[in-house]
Amino acid sequence: MKTQVYVLYGGKSVEHEISKRTAVAIINALDKEKYDVYSIYISSEGIWGTTGMVKEELKELQEGKSDSAMTPTLSLAKVLQECFSQREECVVIPALHGTHGEDGTIQGLLELMDVPYVGNGILSSAIGIDKAMTKEIFSKVGIPQAEYVFFTLHEWQRHTNRVYDQIERKIGYPCFVKPAKLGSSVGIHRCQNQDELKEAVKDSFTFDQKIVVDKEVIGREMQIAVIGNEDPKCSVAGEYILEKSFMDYNAKYVDGKLIPIIPANIPDSLHQKMQEISQQAFQVLNGSGLMRVDFFVTEENELYVNEVNTFPGFTGHSMFPALWEATNGITYSEIIEKFIDLAIERHQNSRQIQYTRG
Structure with a gap:
């Protein structure tokens, strides 16, 4: 009996389109003689759906039409029942990037379902996507990094000038402002003065509620x-x-x-x-x-x-x-x-x- 492989793609993330590109490449690369391959899409609104088994090479992945009356919770339950009720040997490839895909949330769901899945587990995913937490852990074991500071939206709103003073005192210019939990360089800015810093912080906070500021490394x-x-x-x-x-x-x-x-x-x-x-x-x-x-x-x-x-x-x-x-x-x-x-x-x-x- 073939192993069933379920490829998850899309997701409620600013890296949604990149996920679709990754999923197309993975689905086309899987040996259809060895695996039964299924695609499961997650829309930008968090609605789940499946197109069933994929038997031919794909040029692109479409999300299909979602039932506007369907909530994310109901759509998730429907897909899980449809895809995993038979409990044949299966494995999930969460070809998801960023929020709700690479941050431990989907990994937690798959752990509860007791199905094998490709990639890192809950803890490593949750820490790995958070640049601030990763840096804190690396600093404890001596992994070399650039100077950095991080702060939350709440801290910035309450102590705006103090935050800017800390950045200029410890990091200086040029510096890089980054949302803590995004990839693909979304929301990242290189700042050469305080005016640029202020605009960068405002923009980065539209993508996350925690920000990391790194000292520039020429290399x-x-x-x-x-x-x-x-x-x-x-x-x-x-x-x-x-x-x-x-x-x-x-x-x-x-x-x-x-x-x-x-x-x-x-x-x-x-x-x-x-x-x-x-x-x-x-x-x-x-x-x-x-x-x-x-x-x-x-x-x-x-x-x-x-x-x-x-x-x-x-x-x-x-x-x-x-x-x-x-x-x-x-x-x-x-x-x-x-x-x-x-x-x-x-x-x-x-x-x-x-x-x-x-």
């Missing part, structure tokens, strides 16, 4: 891809040639002008150090399945971890699969199968936990 931006559970493996490092001061949303997904360099041109000793730090980051966050670790590398070959991504963009042109192809020749389809195997392995291990006293 190359590089990435390491990590795959595994208890024994994670690291890819070679790769970098993008930047045409702007930082990779904003359009540079990553619209303009198409970024040039990846894989492997990055760095000394072997530095390469090894990046892999060691990436493995440490993965393990301290209790990672599973996959993770991408992003670095700044200065002219003096100093390393700073910028952030992690617990479910990075995974289109056919994304850095993660390209890094692994350059590392050991593994194909996109083979990586997806590896993710599925790791998900089943983790789920089987979790079933060894005893939930009763005797």
Whole structure:
């Protein structure tokens, strides 16, 4: 009997469109002789629906028509009953980015359903998406980072001038203002003075209620891809040639002008150090399945971890699969199968936990 694979995509997130691109690539890469593949969409309003089994290659994923009278709760219950009532061997690939997909919420639902799913668990997802919490944990174990501060909307509203003074005193200019819990460079601003800072903070607070401000690091931006559970493996490092001061949303997904360099041109000793730090980051966050670790590398070959991504963009042109192809020749389809195997392995291990006293 074939394993049933359910690919979740869309979601109530500003990264909704990126999720759709990732899902198309994953669905097309899955071996239909080995898996029965189903797509489950989540609209921007949180309405769930399914198009049933996917048997042919897709050019794009549509969300279909949602029942306007259906609430997110009712639509979720309907999809879960329709898709998982038979309880055949199955695995879920939550090809969701950002809020409600990469933050531990969907992972918690799948844990309650007791089905294996690809990627990181509740804790690592919830911490990994929160840049402030990730930085706090990394600081405790000595992972190198740029200077940073973070504050909430409530703190900013009550002590606006104090917040700006703290940023200028500890971070200075130029600095980067970021929503704590978003990816794909949404809501990120480079600020060179207080006027720009004030506008950036206002805009970033439209995407989250917590903001991180980082000191600018002059250096190359590089990435390491990590795959595994208890024994994670690291890819070679790769970098993008930047045409702007930082990779904003359009540079990553619209303009198409970024040039990846894989492997990055760095000394072997530095390469090894990046892999060691990436493995440490993965393990301290209790990672599973996959993770991408992003670095700044200065002219003096100093390393700073910028952030992690617990479910990075995974289109056919994304850095993660390209890094692994350059590392050991593994194909996109083979990586997806590896993710599925790791998900089943983790789920089987979790079933060894005893939930009763005797």
